[in-house]
Amino acid sequence: MQVTSFCAIVSIMKVTHSQLSKDAKRSSCPIACVLDILGDKWTLIVVRDLFFGKTTYSEFLASEENIPTNLLAERLKRLTSAGVVERIQYQDRPKRYAYHLTEKGQDLHHVLVALVGWGNKYIPETISLKEIEKRVTIGGSDSKGDDLLK
Template sequence: MDVDFRSGCPIAATLDLVGDRWTLVILRDMLNGKSRYSHFLDSPERITTNVLADRLAKMEAAGLVTATLYSKRPPRREYRLTAKGRDLRPTVQAMCRWANTHIPGTWTPPADFMADKPG
């Protein structure tokens, strides 16, 4: 893993992995079933292709996702969360609950996403 952790603080170290503007959004999409590059580009936040490619590569290097080639011409990959990536689900769910309570106008996530165990 090529992450330089700024300290041994667990919050700082976690933010070093997922604390940028896009990683948790991609993680949210993956937890909701998205797995292909084009699926991520369809998200309402409108991530750019170069940023998406960079974040997916960083997530793979950090062991949060695996990439599998599903087309050789042109080369296309499908991304899946690893156990390490899936373990972030309760954190993302907690962020959703917090935002729904404290930030007016935020979307209510699908019930199956908020379930303790994925459906």
């Protein structure tokens, strides 16, 4: 049997269109490229939590926005493979993992500050960075959110 077309190859590979183009950029525009990584309703919420010192899967799950658990898992994988976060095993028996922002992830600081600034200015009932910190951190304890609070 001879493969006669690109589509035939694709069907043999059992690769869908979205998988095929998963790493193909839509354009070389930085905005489009960044949106391919961060452009959805949940990813930057996880990044926010990381800025405020959350590190574990169950801590992210506990945030008031209630991210579905499968989406949290998928987003953490995406952020990890994008080099924005690192996953570190901090305990054996039972195995436990901590997620941390890499330098690349910490540099999203400016993006989050810009979003908070715009939200606070134009969306009523929106709370300030300091108030977010109180809500996000568990009991306002050992937060690194000061990174965000400048």
